[in-house]
Amino acid sequence: MNKPVLNPESEEPAGGWGSLKSIARMVSENHPPLAFVEELGRQNKPGGVMCVSCAWPKPKNYSAFEFCENGAKGTLWDLTGDRCTPAFFHDHSVTKLRTWSDHELEKAGRLTHPLRYDADTDRYVETSWEEAFAAIGRTLKDLPREDVVFYASGHAGLEASYLYALLARAYGNNNLPQSSNMCHETTSVGLKKVIGSPVGTVVWEDLEKADAFFFFGQNPGSNSPRFLHPLQEAKKRGARIVTFNPVIEQGLVSFVNPQSPFDMLTGHETAISDLYLQVKAGGDIAALMGLCKVVIEADDAAKAGGGERILDTGFIAEHTTGFEAFLDSVRTACWADIELESGLSEADIRQAGEIYIGAERVIGVYGMGLTQHVHGSLNIAMLVNLLLMRGHIGREGAGCCPVRGHSNVQGQRTVGIAEKAELVPLDRLKALFGFDPPTKDGVAIVDAVKGLMEGRIKAHISLGGNLLRAVPDQEAMERAWAAQQLTVVVSTKLNRSHLFPGRQAYILPCLSRLERDEQAGGPQSVSSEDSFSNISGSTGKRTPASPHLKSELSVVTGIAKATLEPNPKLRWDDWTADYGLVRDLIEATYPDQFRGYNQRLFEPGGFYRGNAARERIWKTKEGKAVFTTPDRLNALSFADARGRYRLMTIRSNDQFNTTIYGYSDRFRGIEGTRDVVLISWEDMVEARLVEGQKVTLVSDFGDGHERRLAGLEIRVHTLPRGTIAAYYPEANVLNAIDHHDELSKTPASKAIPVRIEA
Structure with a gap:
């Protein structure tokens, strides 16, 4: 083959010594325990732990090392020796922390205690789990049911995810948007x-x-x-x-x-x-x-x-x-x-x-x-x-x-985290738990954000993630988020979503998948689904970063017990003690896909839950696979015009989703910064720009709202004419919440109309 013309900044291949050097750099910066090496050996193997990073599947015939650079970085990030204790907030107000970068915030280390925002001091203060659950429950009970959103990031295991969806429906809504709303x-x-x-x-x-x-x-x-x-x-x-x-x-x-x-x-x-x-x-x-x-x-x-x-x-x-x-x-x-x-x-x-x-x-x-x-x-x-x-x-x-991206983003949808009522077997939930699940569709991310901006949404519970950083129209979203009556974020590390607290705000720190999860019934395992629809179990072995952490599942059940009226069929304590009972519930709810769930949990490569289309059984409205006649030749909502560019947001090889591990994008030759805009040489010359020049990107969406991202440095890159690129999530400020896929409402982040101001 003829090797493609490469970016002159870097001709380094993927993998190789560059990958190992990048991992070594993170080891030196994060001070993980020696057990880090053991964890890499356990990754993506039966009886071990499924990668905390992406959802790529695991082979049945696994090798000695089943991890990659991203997986190693995700493991290091979780096993860091740094700690973000309540004392950290004695020295740092929330307002001051807003000036920190995404990398600096997470680099503060693992959260160690449940925290409550104190408006008088503009700081988070230590609280007890009992107080946090009780306060959250009191507020949720008083709010109209449709005013509350239960968001999930795509990381929590199937067991916690199933109970989270059950909590929302027992509470009274299908407001269960998830990170897939923003990607797949x-x-x-x-x-x-x-x-x-x-x-x-x-x-x-x-x-x-x-x-x-x-x-x-x-x-x-x-x-x-x-x-x-x-x-x-x-x-x-x-x-x-x-x-x-x-x-x-x-x-x-x-x-x-x-x-x-x-x-x-x-x-x-x-x-x-x-x-x-x-x-x-x-x-x-x-x-x-x-x-x-x-x-x-x-x-x-x-x-x-x-x-x-x-x-x-x-x-x-x-x-x-x-x-x-x-x-x-x-x-x-x-x-x-x-x-x-x-x-x-x-x-x-x-x-x-x-x-x-x-x-x-x-x-x-x-x-x-x-x-x-x-x-x-x-x-x-x-x-x-x-x-x-x-x-x-x-x-x-x-x-x-x-x-798919996040490690269980597909699986969470499979077990019920879905805003569309038709996707969930509500009749089975009614039979299992003795209540009438709501049948009205809930809100997806776009609708949730618009509801926030219009003041209709009063509370957000976030099972993981960094929602404020991930969505379009970030500046408007930050103002709207802070106006809520209640914000609750389940997290392992500090991120920007914590820095715009609602009138009541809690950070609830949780275990990593890598850490030992001890409950009343003994050590527990969790499971996740990969991109190929395989279900695999994970058993954490590492000592938790703090004795004050709870598992994601026990956080969910703690909120549920404090919020919902007693129901003998909602056995939150029993399910917390034994996650196997939750897997039995998932099997009862989805019997065709989870047959023998507990028995098959640690099959090599995971057990396959099936796919009708693979068997040429077409569950479409027509009963067959559908050829689509296109009515257009591009995926845009706008026409090309002089000075208008198609901005695509990109990720560096030193990040995962909104998590920024560092400032080295070695494949693009960009070191020490993320404040760049990539542009072709021809477009740069035509626009009378020069490499290294500082510019501002301005939204050209045309809805009357000003969206700007300043301080970006022009970098020449091998790109098609009219296409430019900047890093996600920083460039999200340029995307409008109404700029999304027509059917799914997924934000259209790969072709945002912008102009360049010198």
């Missing part, structure tokens, strides 16, 4: 619409049999580095990899396996992408239309010449609907329009199309580069169109592969 809700809605499944269709064995991988807007090098191992194996057996991404990501360019002595000693790199196409931000629909056009043209030629058909006509006839209308749209699509909207040449798209046609088994991989757009659902539908054309869903070595 477009998958849950868009994918379900076209194949009947809200999650991906592949399993681990498919990775070992695929002939080609087509990547769209996903960066395994920083977001799921363990994915690089099966990709390396795929390359060794001759599989082809094609990448569509506005930014050149090193993980999809080349990889040095840190677990291979040969690779490490020789510097041997595995070239990952055979073809790397830098599509414009928002241009994936056009690129996918071009690929489909190549397939149709090849099929027409084969049919005319009496050759073997390119389309899987049998599959299309038996399993799909809408193909003829889609076919007409492909035939009438103009290559000039496809090139304009995608930013790619017809020749490059044809080359990618030939790779697709030449593969017997194709996996389509995507991340938030597809989901976080105004027409993100159409992005996903177009990828499904491409896969359906040759029957690449519902057979070995092929399928649709969305890659």
Whole structure:
């Protein structure tokens, strides 16, 4: 293959010595116990602990080391020797802490005691668990039920998540937004619409049999580095990899396996992408239309010449609907329009199309580069169109592969943390617990934020996360958050969401998944679901950071007991003592997916809860997989104009979600700062800017609200014309809460309309 033109700032491959150096730096900065090494050895193995970082699955035939750079950093972050005790707040007012960076806040260390905000001193003060639960319960009892939101971050285990959803419904609402609202809700809605499944269709064995991988807007090098191992194996057996991404990501360019002595000693790199196409931000629909056009043209030629058909006509006839209308749209699509909207040449798209046609088994991989757009659902539908054309869903070595972020973000939805009542078996909950669950839909993140800004939402309970930093319109959100009657955040470390306390505000510190969870019934285990729908157990072994910490589950039950009226079927104390009883409840609520739950908890690789679309059972409204006819060639809500750019928010390899581990983005050559805006050389010259110049990004959304991010340094980067990039979550201030996917309401963070002020 021809190696893609790289950013001149860095040609370092993913993995290799750079990964080990980055981990070593964090070890020196965080002072973890020696047991840190043991924890890495236990990671992602039966009887061990599932990674506290991403949701990438675990192989059944695991190796000695089943962790990556991200997993090691997440483990170090949890096992830090630093402590954020009540004494910390003697020296730091909440107002003063607002001047700290995200990194500095979390670097203060693990929270050790339950804390209550004291407005008179503008400080958090130590409180008791009993006082905290009682005060929270009193306030919740007095509030109208629809005015309270129960948010979950995607980390808490299935057991705590199930009880959290039960708490909300017993309280009286379905206000259960979750972090997937901000990243992969477009998958849950868009994918379900076209194949009947809200999650991906592949399993681990498919990775070992695929002939080609087509990547769209996903960066395994920083977001799921363990994915690089099966990709390396795929390359060794001759599989082809094609990448569509506005930014050149090193993980999809080349990889040095840190677990291979040969690779490490020789510097041997595995070239990952055979073809790397830098599509414009928002241009994936056009690129996918071009690929489909190549397939149709090849099929027409084969049919005319009496050759073997390119389309899987049998599959299309038996399993799909809408193909003829889609076919007409492909035939009438103009290559000039496809090139304009995608930013790619017809020749490059044809080359990618030939790779697709030449593969017997194709996996389509995507991340938030597809989901976080105004027409993100159409992005996903177009990828499904491409896969359906040759029957690449519902057979070995092929399928649709969305890659999730947080370690249990998919699983929380599975066990009931959902704002849509139709997604939850309310009849089973009624039979199990003897109350009438609410049937009215609750609020998703966008609606919750708007409700806050309009003063309708009066209280937020957050099971983990850093919601204020993660959402659009951050400045307005911070003002609205602080106006609530009650804010409660369950956390392991200090973050910005704690710094805008409501009239009553509590920080409730919890155990990490790595720590020993002792309850009345003895040591407990928790479970989580990965991106491939496998359920795996985790058993913490480390001594808790403080004797005053509670598990996430016991925090949930503590709030429930203080808030809800007594109900003999709501056995909060029994469930706290024995998490196995909670798993029995999950199995009773979802018997088809969790059969034998407790017995299968530590199966190697996890136990698979199934996926109807993988069996070619299509739970769509039509009863078949759906071909979608696109009505547009880009995923944007705005037109291009002189001086208007498509801003995509990106993450460095030194962060995970809103957690900033440090200031080294070695793959992009950016060190010591996050205050940058990346721009192509051509766009920089045209705008009469110079590298290193300080600029301000200004929202061009057009709703009359001013949104600005100042003090950013211009950095030249290899990007498509018109596409610029800045770091998440800092750049969230530029996104409007009304700028979101039309179907899922996922914030459209990958193409925000902005202008640059010099």
